[in-house]
Amino acid sequence: MYSKKLIWAMLAAFVFTSLAFFIVNLPAPKNKRIYEAILPYFPYKIKKELGGIDIVDTRTGKDLDIANAKVYQAYDSFLRKWGKKHLALQGNTLLILDDQGKVLKKLQLDQKERAWVEEFFKLR
Secondary structure, three states: OOOHHHHHHHHHHHHHHHHHHHHHOOOOOOOHHHHHHHHHHOOEEEEEEOOEEEEEEOOOOEEOOOOHHHHHHHHHHHHHHHHHHHEEEEOOEEEEEOOOOOEEEEEEOOHHHHHHHHHHHOOO
16 A cells, blocks of 8 residues: 555654744744843733633733744744833943833843844844
8 A cells, every 4th residue: 555665754744844843933042131131021921821822911911812833933023022112222231111211120231141132122
C-alpha cells in the first residue's frame, strides 16, 4: 500500500511545519529588569482561560479574544504601541509616563538596557 518512506516524509513535514510555526510565534526577547519594571504600568495582562490564554485590558476588564497562537505577538505589539506613548529616554534614564505625560517612575539604564529599549520600543 503505502511506502514507509512516504510515511516518514509526511512525519518529517509535519514536524518541520510545527517547529516553524512555533518559532515564528515566539515572543520577542526582553530585558528582564526593564520589562518587570514596566509591567505594573502596562494596561494589558495575559490571562489563562479554559480554552488557552487571552489578553485582558485591565482598564475595562474586557477580553480581547485573540487566537492562542497569536497572543504573545499581539501582547508585544500592544506593549510597543503603549511604550511609544508612555516611555521616554533622557540620556540613560527611562521615564515611565501616565496618560497625561506625568512622570510615574525613573529608571537608570546601562548601555545594554538602553540598546534594548531603543530597539524594542523604537525610542531615541
